[in-house]
Amino acid sequence: xxxxxxxTCGATLxxxxxxxVASASMxxxxxxxxxxxxxxxxxxxxxxxxxxxRGAGSMSSRDHSNALDAIGVQRxxxxxxxxxxxxxxxxxxxxxxxxxxxxxMVVDPLLPDEALEPVRSLxxxxxxxxxDDPQHRVMLELKRRHEPPPFNRSSYGTRELVVSVTADxxxxxxxxxxxxxxSIISVAGAVEADPLEDRLNALLAGWSGEPVEPGAPGATDxxxxxxxxxxxxxxxxxxASAPAEPHPDSMxxxxxxxxxxxxxxxxxxxxxxxxxxxxxSVAASYRAGRDRGSIALYAGTTPERAAETIEVSTAEYxxxxxxxxxxxxxxxAIGLKSHLIMQGESTAARxxxxxxxxxxxxxxxxxDDIARAVDAIELDALNAYLARRSPDIETLVSIGPVFDAxxx
Numbered sequence: 001x002x003x004x005x006x007x008t009c010g011a012t013l014x015x016x017x018x019x020x021v022a023s024a025s026m027x028x029x030x031x032x033x034x035x036x037x038x039x040x041x042x043x044x045x046x047x048x049x050x051x052x053x054r055g056a057g058s059m060s061s062r063d064h065s066n067a068l069d070a071i072g073v074q075r076x077x078x079x080x081x082x083x084x085x086x087x088x089x090x091x092x093x094x095x096x097x098x099x100x101x102x103x104x105m106v107v108d109p110l111l112p113d114e115a116l117e118p119v120r121s122l123x124x125x126x127x128x129x130x131x132d133d134p135q136h137r138v139m140l141e142l143k144r145r146h147e148p149p150p151f152n153r154s155s156y157g158t159r160e161l162v163v164s165v166t167a168d169x170x171x172x173x174x175x176x177x178x179x180x181x182x183s184i185i186s187v188a189g190a191v192e193a194d195p196l197e198d199r200l201n202a203l204l205a206g207w208s209g210e211p212v213e214p215g216a217p218g219a220t221d222x223x224x225x226x227x228x229x230x231x232x233x234x235x236x237x238x239x240a241s242a243p244a245e246p247h248p249d250s251m252x253x254x255x256x257x258x259x260x261x262x263x264x265x266x267x268x269x270x271x272x273x274x275x276x277x278x279x280x281s282v283a284a285s286y287r288a289g290r291d292r293g294s295i296a297l298y299a300g301t302t303p304e305r306a307a308e309t310i311e312v313s314t315a316e317y318x319x320x321x322x323x324x325x326x327x328x329x330x331x332x333a334i335g336l337k338s339h340l341i342m343q344g345e346s347t348a349a350r351x352x353x354x355x356x357x358x359x360x361x362x363x364x365x366x367x368d369d370i371a372r373a374v375d376a377i378e379l380d381a382l383n384a385y386l387a388r389r390s391p392d393i394e395t396l397v398s399i400g401p402v403f404d405a406x407x408x
Contacts (some may be wrong), residue, residue, distance in 0.1 A: 002354055002364045003193050007180070009204045014186040014364050015193045018347060024092040024189035025347035026099070027355045028085040030106065030359035031182035031211035032174070034153040036082075038212075042150070043123065043157025043165065044173040048111075049077040050119045051170060055110035056101070064101065074100045079155040081289070082214070082359065089348050092190025096199050103203035106178055116167045123162045130156070134235045135281075135300060137216050138227075138399045142237035145225055146294060146395040148217035160300045169334050178211040186355035186364070222395040234306040234400035235298075238314060240392045242286060242293035245360040250288050251373050252385040257286040257295060258332035259324045260317065265331060267316050272299065278309045282315065290360040297393075306398065307405035318391035323383040336374050340367050 003015045037044045053075075057062040068075060071094040076087045086105065089099045130137045140154045187196060243249045261268045261284035272282045279301035287294050297317065301309045324332075343349040344367045354364035398406065 002366060004358075004364070005193070007185075007197065007204060008201050009207045011180040011185055011200075011204065011207075012358060013197060013200065014184065014358055015191055015196065016186075016188040016350055016354055016364070016366075017191055017193070018189050018350065021189050021347055022091055022093075023089055023347050024095040024187060025089040025351040026087065026095075026102065027184075027186045027348075028084070028086040028088075028102070028106065028350040029184040029186075029355050029359060030178050031082065031217045032084040032177035033153060033214070034157070035078055035150040035214035036212050037150070037153070037157075037161075037173070038162075041158040041161040042153045043161035044170060045084050045177075046126075046155055046157045047096045047119055047123055047162065047165065048174055049079050050122055051111050051115055052077065052105050052109045052174075053254075054112055054115040054119075057104035057108045058102075061110070061112070061115065064105075068098070068101055071097055071101075073101070075102070081151050081153065085352075085355075087352070088251050088347065095187070095191060096195060099196070099203060103200070107204060107207045109172050109174065111167065111174060111246070113167045116170070116211055120162060120165075123157060124159065127156050127159055127162065134229060134231060134233070134399045135298070138235040138237045138397055139298065141225070141227065141399070142239050142296060142395060142397045145221045145223075145397055146239040147292075148197065148220050150214055151217060151292075159359060160246055177211050177280040179211040180204065180207050181210040184355045184358050186351045186358065188315055188350035188354065220395075224396045225398075226402065227397070227399045228402055229399050231233070231400050232302070233296040233300055234303050234398055234403055235300050236306065236310055236313075236396070237399045238297040238310075238317075238397075239395040240295045240317070240390065242251040242295050243288065244291055244293045245288035245295070246290065246362075249385055249389075250293065251377060252382055253293070253295075253383055253389070254286050254288070254336070255329065255332055255374070255377050256320050256324070256386050256389075257284055258329045258336055260284050260320060262332050262335045267319070267328075268297075268313065271316050272309065272312050272384045272390075276308070276312060278312060282309075282313060303401045303403040306400075306403040309403055310396065314393050317393065318388045319393050321389065323386060326379050329377070329379050329382060333377070335373050337371055337400070340370055340374075
């Protein structure tokens with residue numbers, strides 16, 4: 001059972017007690033994502049996700065870090081379109097003490113001047129590393145082309161902003177975006193709801209306000225794009241529109257993509273890699289957000305096989321419209337539920353999942369809720385949906401040497 005409470009500051013608190021675990025994990029979604037970064041260049045959020053670990057309240061960076069280590073808190077941060085996410089895992093017995101250290105990172109971070117240059121250097125190194133990781137780079141480029149701005153931004157920011165931003169800029173951005181309205185704190189594992197709520201209400205007293213919302217979606221830059229790079233391989237990424245998570249067809253879409261790319265017996269792996277040996281890696285995924293969704297396909301191959309890889313991969317995506325078999329449905333359902341079982345063994349995964357559900361759906365789902373939705377899918381309903389969905393690939397991006405399909 002998942003409890004949903006509203007803290008006195010206005011933030012949402014979700015609590016999922018889990019039996020037979022000793023750990024507790026927290027996922028704190030702050031409405032401070034890349035999409036709400038001001039101006040045409042983004043990077044405030046990613047720099048702040050590093051900077052918030054550099055001291056909080058009356059504690060210096062080293063003292064704060066040592067205090068977290070002393071009670072065994074594993075912590076991290078990440079940036080997505082709508083949120084910056086703070087994550088922490090520790091023994092359940094240490095959770096309240098951990099919150100005493102984590103909450104000041106949000107309501108009273110130091111964000112010191114002397115930490116700016118080290119953080120700037122880290123962010124620039126991350127941006128430069130993309131040149132050596134064309135597989136990751138092509139997926140970021142696919143997002144940039146397929147999604148509307150400002151929701152097409154990456155979690156790396158842009159070099160233009162990273163090299164020019166000041167500490168005052170970042171402090172201003174933090175205090176405008178790190179607000180309780182729109183924040184979601186989710187905790188899973190060895191946790192008691194009432195003591196946690198009481199502690200957070202005390203720690204967050206005086207925290208107030210609403211965040212700056214992202215701007216309206218702009219125009220996309222879809223179509224076919226190639227980025228020339230002197231490598232021995234071609235990395236290919238393609239995207240199509242799909243239902244958002246709240247849409248009633250989202251689970252049908254998820255099942256269809258599991259048939260297409262749910263393992264070594266799924267269609268993409270079988271047709272593209274095993275039968276034709278066209279590429280060393282091929283996969284598809286369903287990315288369902290609150291307001292929009294997409295299908296992303298990836299393949300890595302040689303220049304000689306690139307054109308055929310695109311042809312066969314996109315044909316397999318379109319062939320879903322012809323329907324799936326009962327065996328494929330059963331195999332995909334088992335795969336999805338196996339993933340749920342493995343996720344259910346991790347307090348960190350559950351804390352993250354219920355927080356994201358709250359944002360995308362307005363309510364968290366238990367593992368049983370999701371398993372029942374998987375089991376409820378019938379073959380005729382799935383095939384009827386796949387027959388009416390669009391088979392079109394709307395965006396295709398490739399990185400590597402110029403190949404036949406690019407030459408036209």
